[in-house]
Amino acid sequence: MYVEMKHIFKTFDGFCASNDVSFGVKKGQLAALLGPSGSGKTTILRMIAGLDAPDSGDIMIDGERVNRLPGSRRGIGFVFQNYALFRYMTVAENIAFGLQVQKKPKNEIRERVDQLLELISMPDLGKRYPHQLSGGQKQRVAFARALAPNPQLLLLDEPFAAIDAKVRRELRGWLKDMIARVGITSIFVTHDQEEAMEVADVIILMNRGGIEQMGSAGEICGNPRTDFVRDFIDAGRYEDMKL
Ligand SMILES: Nc1ncnc2c1ncn2[C@@H]1O[C@H](COP(=O)(O)OP(=O)(O)O)[C@@H](O)[C@H]1O
Ligand SMILES: [Mg+2]
Known part of the structure; x- marks a missing residue:
């Protein structure tokens, strides 16, 4: 794994923005963090970038724990x-x-x-x-x-x-x-299901600060694991029909 988040927790004034988030992104992969507004996507990205620090958990980049490394030295664009x-x-x-x-x-x-x-x-x-x-x-x-x-x-x-x-x-x-x-490992935030499906190798579907499901577009659509995932996908399909 090039990026690995391990049991990340983050609260803002008692509000839990990241609730035990764990996932990994392989080298060269394009991953999408997908979810409704307020589900905690930007918070995850900001912690990887070093703009925010988690309350607990490990952020690993290329096998190194970077929690204490300034963002400017994490090799990130x-x-x-x-x-x-x-x-x-x-x-x-x-x-x-x-x-x-x-x-x-x-x-x-x-x-x-x-x-x-x-x-x-x-x-x-x-x-x-x-x-x-x-x-x-x-x-x-x-x-x-x-x-x-x-x-x-x-x-x-x-x-x-x-x-x-x-x-x-x-x-x-x-x-x-x-x-x-360019072959660069990338993590991409979007609330747009179609965008995630079209662009990403792997989708990390978030809800209320936690991960509901992670997998390829085919895996998630073919086998939604929770009611939230099923509803989110159905709502996305409805949006497409309106266009
Ligand atoms: N700096 C902050 N101070 C207080 N609350 C925050 C802060 N950043 C994010 N939050 C809260 O954390 C939750 C997740 O935010 P965010 O990660 O921006 O969601 P998303 O990017 O999925 O829309 C939201 O409820 C937001 O209000
Ligand atoms: Mg955001």
């Missing part, structure tokens, strides 16, 4: 919905940001930025500013920025939530493809 691009920086400067923090040599930064602009199919847009980009392009830049320092683990929190339905579909396929191409 983020694409968070509220981690917007820097407005006064160009696309290239946004992508270069993490490398500049690491004080990499200028020519190395330039090369890496060019390579990432190629990867996200925006080779000529490095000089633009965020307000000159579409929503989908912005998220692609956010993805490139997260990948720039070569993280071993990518965390994405509802990365497409603010984007309209049609572009969102395209971006999903694009993201899955990119992650496979």
Whole structure:
């Protein structure tokens, strides 16, 4: 397992946001944390990222217990919905940001930025500013920025939530493809069942701070283990029918 959460508990003012959460994600896998709003998905992601600490339990990354390791040293890249691009920086400067923090040599930064602009199919847009980009392009830049320092683990929190339905579909396929191409272990938060089913190798279905079921889309749909799982899947199907 590349990431392993072992018996994680986390409370906020007595409210239990993570209730004995245990799961593992294998190297190179794309896992989705799926569940309704308030089920504790972001809390899990923030603890892996080192932005919050669990009350108890172990967070393992690549075989090492990282509970006491600062987030900046965990080899993680983020694409968070509220981690917007820097407005006064160009696309290239946004992508270069993490490398500049690491004080990499200028020519190395330039090369890496060019390579990432190629990867996200925006080779000529490095000089633009965020307000000159579409929503989908912005998220692609956010993805490139997260990948720039070569993280071993990518965390994405509802990365497409603010984007309209049609572009969102395209971006999903694009993201899955990119992650496979880069080969990076990734954990992706969504409340959208269809999104999880389409993108993830493995789904971790959460409810009230706990895990209801973990498995592939086929396993979960074919064999829902609790009433909650069955209802959640049925509700998702109903949402699809409305579109
Ligand atoms: N910093 C915080 N302070 C107090 N309560 C919090 C905090 N962060 C999360 N919570 C609570 O924990 C629960 C789970 O939140 P969250 O992990 O953000 O859920 P999700 O991402 O699944 O919507 C929610 O009830 C939320 O209000
Ligand atoms: Mg959330």
